[in-house]
Amino acid sequence: MQECLNSINSFLTAPYTAWFPITLIAAILIIVILAAIYLFAPLMGREDIRRNIGIMIYQTLFGIVLIMAFGIFATWLCSFNAESFLQNLNLILVTSIAPQNANLYETALYDLYWFTNYGALANTNNFLFLVYAVFNSGPELNIQINFIPGIDDLGVAAKAPFSVGSVLDSYLGYMNQAIGWLFIINDLQFIIISAAPIIFAIFVSLGLIARIFGFSRNFGGSLIALGVGIGFVYPLMVSITYGFINVAYSQLYNSMFKNIATSTFGTNIQSVLVGFLTGAAVVNLILSTIYSIVNLAGFTATASLILPILNFVVVNTFVIDFSQAFGERLDFMSLLTNIV
Amino acid sequence: MNKRIILLIILAAIIFARTSYAQTQPLPNPCYYLYNGELPSTFGALSNASTYKGLIGYSMLIILSVLMIVAFLYAIGIAFKINRLISFSRNEILENVLNFILILFVAGGIAGIDGVVIGIAQFSLSGVSTSQTSITSTSGLYYSACKYYYGDAIGEVGNLISLALTIFGINIASSIRFNFMPNGFGASLEPFAWYGLLSKMASSFSVPIVAITGIELINVYLLAIIYYIFPLFLYLGILFRTFPWTRAIGGALLGLFISFYVFYPALVYAISSITASSSMQAFAQSTIANLASGLNANFFTSGLTSSINPGLSVSSLFSKSIIAYVETIAAGGINTIGILISLVICFDLIEAFGDLLGAPSLAHGGVLKKVI
Numbered sequence: 001m002q003e004c005l006n007s008i009n010s011f012l013t014a015p016y017t018a019w020f021p022i023t024l025i026a027a028i029l030i031i032v033i034l035a036a037i038y039l040f041a042p043l044m045g046r047e048d049i050r051r052n053i054g055i056m057i058y059q060t061l062f063g064i065v066l067i068m069a070f071g072i073f074a075t076w077l078c079s080f081n082a083e084s085f086l087q088n089l090n091l092i093l094v095t096s097i098a099p100q101n102a103n104l105y106e107t108a109l110y111d112l113y114w115f116t117n118y119g120a121l122a123n124t125n126n127f128l129f130l131v132y133a134v135f136n137s138g139p140e141l142n143i144q145i146n147f148i149p150g151i152d153d154l155g156v157a158a159k160a161p162f163s164v165g166s167v168l169d170s171y172l173g174y175m176n177q178a179i180g181w182l183f184i185i186n187d188l189q190f191i192i193i194s195a196a197p198i199i200f201a202i203f204v205s206l207g208l209i210a211r212i213f214g215f216s217r218n219f220g221g222s223l224i225a226l227g228v229g230i231g232f233v234y235p236l237m238v239s240i241t242y243g244f245i246n247v248a249y250s251q252l253y254n255s256m257f258k259n260i261a262t263s264t265f266g267t268n269i270q271s272v273l274v275g276f277l278t279g280a281a282v283v284n285l286i287l288s289t290i291y292s293i294v295n296l297a298g299f300t301a302t303a304s305l306i307l308p309i310l311n312f313v314v315v316n317t318f319v320i321d322f323s324q325a326f327g328e329r330l331d332f333m334s335l336l337t338n339i340v
Numbered sequence: 341m342n343k344r345i346i347l348l349i350i351l352a353a354i355i356f357a358r359t360s361y362a363q364t365q366p367l368p369n370p371c372y373y374l375y376n377g378e379l380p381s382t383f384g385a386l387s388n389a390s391t392y393k394g395l396i397g398y399s400m401l402i403i404l405s406v407l408m409i410v411a412f413l414y415a416i417g418i419a420f421k422i423n424r425l426i427s428f429s430r431n432e433i434l435e436n437v438l439n440f441i442l443i444l445f446v447a448g449g450i451a452g453i454d455g456v457v458i459g460i461a462q463f464s465l466s467g468v469s470t471s472q473t474s475i476t477s478t479s480g481l482y483y484s485a486c487k488y489y490y491g492d493a494i495g496e497v498g499n500l501i502s503l504a505l506t507i508f509g510i511n512i513a514s515s516i517r518f519n520f521m522p523n524g525f526g527a528s529l530e531p532f533a534w535y536g537l538l539s540k541m542a543s544s545f546s547v548p549i550v551a552i553t554g555i556e557l558i559n560v561y562l563l564a565i566i567y568y569i570f571p572l573f574l575y576l577g578i579l580f581r582t583f584p585w586t587r588a589i590g591g592a593l594l595g596l597f598i599s600f601y602v603f604y605p606a607l608v609y610a611i612s613s614i615t616a617s618s619s620m621q622a623f624a625q626s627t628i629a630n631l632a633s634g635l636n637a638n639f640f641t642s643g644l645t646s647s648i649n650p651g652l653s654v655s656s657l658f659s660k661s662i663i664a665y666v667e668t669i670a671a672g673g674i675n676t677i678g679i680l681i682s683l684v685i686c687f688d689l690i691e692a693f694g695d696l697l698g699a700p701s702l703a704h705g706g707v708l709k710k711v712i
Contacts, residue, residue, distance in 0.1 A: 255377070317592045
């Protein structure tokens with residue numbers, strides 16, 4: 001965890017400090033070249049070029065303003081204490097490994113890391129393995145009654161396994177397969193989040209540079225939209241959605257054990273005694289454990305399936321609308337779908 | 341000694357008097373925990389969804405702040421006679437007025453949801469006798485929808501357990517073997533071996549039961565995610581709609597909020613109030629029973645009895661088993677179809693709001709197709 005966060009830290013600072021002056025120098029260089037053309041245009045008798053160059057200088061100056069604006073935004077993004085802000089909204093689960101005063105990327109990474117390695121997905125995976133092991137172990141009925149004592153194979157015999165797995169094997173298999181796929185989907189997000197700062201830095205810087213030139217202005221706008229979408233909106237969505245799920249899960253998890261205890265033993269001495277005398281406690285323990293695990297699996301399946309879809313849809317919506325406002329329309333999800 | 345016996349008798353009487361308590365098994369109730377327990381108090385500041393006053397308050401605050409900035413820009417434009425700034429500020433003031441009207445529309449819509457849903461429930465009540473409770477607040481709406489689908493999902497898990505027990509019994513019966521081969525020579529007979537076929541057929545019913553349980557449980561927690569997270573889309577949507585560059589995104593977020601936060605639970609509740617009605621259930625049961633008797637007469641008694649097993653008991657066992665599970669699956673299937681219909685309608689609504697609010701990402705985008 002710490003190593004991962006350290007690498008994020010190094011990603012956060014290095015590209016930003018690198019791209020900012022490079023872009024600025026490129027823009028100033030272009031303005032100098034354009035200014036030279038602007039000065040020499042009357043000497044060649046080309047007033048039309050002079051007019052166009054004037055517009056291009058204005059666009060380049062606007063590009064510099066955008067660079068400054070994104071520079072301020074990037075500085076704020078890297079230094080903003082997202083962890084404290086989200087904690088005020090109870091959108092982060094406070095644990096021993098929770099980062100202190102963390103920025104948006106560290107917070108998103110922590111939320112996702114907790115969900116897959118300690119929270120809902122990890123626990124459901126462990127519980128399902130346990131259930132699979134318990135359900136597949138069980139006694140086997142093996143009866144043989146001989147009509148004449150001492151003579152084998154003359155009578156009645158019956159044989160059947162008493163393990164639940166023998167009956168619901170396909171059901172358990174589906175659940176395990178589903179959890180496996182959900183792990184893949186969520187781990188994919190982990191990779192995107194880890195790469196988000198570098199995507200933000202590279203795509204936005206390239207986009208800003210491209211916006212300076214007239215022929216690549218639309219392309220630049222799309223790159224900026226993609227960079228901001230994956231580099232800012234996506235970690236923001238992950239922090240909010242997975243933060244909420246982690247907090248909600250921890251409360252559900254705690255209430256689950258209370259519920260099993262209440263179902264098994266009741267709420268007073270009388271119910272405890274009655275439960276043990278009638279054997280109802282054992283039945284209630286088994287049933288409430290099954291129902292609680294089903295509940296947990298339902299919660300995990302929803303979180304692991306719906307949250308990535310929701311996050312991707314919101315990011316895609318942002319990228320489409322923002323790219324259209326800044327440059328040319330970019331629908332990266334459709335592009336990816338077509339490629340796949 | 342006598343006192344001890346009397347005390348023991350009293351104790352035993354008290355214990356047995358409480359037997360009925362011990363037999364009622366309290367199941368986990370996530371719906372209570374999601375909408376009335378610890379969670380609403382934890383995220384109350386985030387959603388304030390039980391009252392809606394918080395939602396409207398926050399939104400108004402955002403619009404007021406942006407209006408102040410725009411008014412300041414307008415004043416600068418007038419003072420320094422910058423025409424472009426004046427026209428920009430005027431446009432933005434108009435856009436913010438539009439946002440204000442939009443919030444009023446959303447607020448009115450939200451306030452009207454309860455009325456609409458209660459109206460639909462009453463309409464259902466007039467035609468069918470539904471067991472659904474009446475709704476007085478939005479959290480109540482979410483809670484009722486959650487309770488209905490959770491109850492059905494848990495019922496399906498119960499069906500799965502009973503199915504497993506049935507298959508256990510069938511497996512034991514099918515393995516019974518009569519041995520007539522003393523000293524390793526002779527014959528053995530398994531007269532119920534064909535039960536194995538029945539067992540395999542019954543096992544295949546676990547797949548739709550699992551699918552129905554999964555979809556219903558996902559709906560339970562999807563409603564909770566919508567209830568707590570989607571109000572953020574309202575705030576962000578209104579905030580984004582105040583700036584020209586991000587206006588389209590704001591419209592898209594508002595479209596997501598209105599479709600899923602406002603319409604989805606109302607649709608799901610309305611459909612569940614119809615499917616939960618006793619007359620609807622009775623209609624479904626009678627339809628299946630009629631189909632089953634036709635199936636029994638046309639296929640099992642004529643085809644199977646002559647071709648597979650001469651005994652009529654085989655065909656009747658097959659048909660009874662299949663009919664019982666088809667009835668079970670059909671009851672849950674109606675609810676699952678209700679969820680899918682609601683989702684499709686909401687995705688269609690998103691596109692309509694995309695058109696209305698000028699969000700190109702949602703308009704004619706086939707959002708559902710993209711998600712799938």
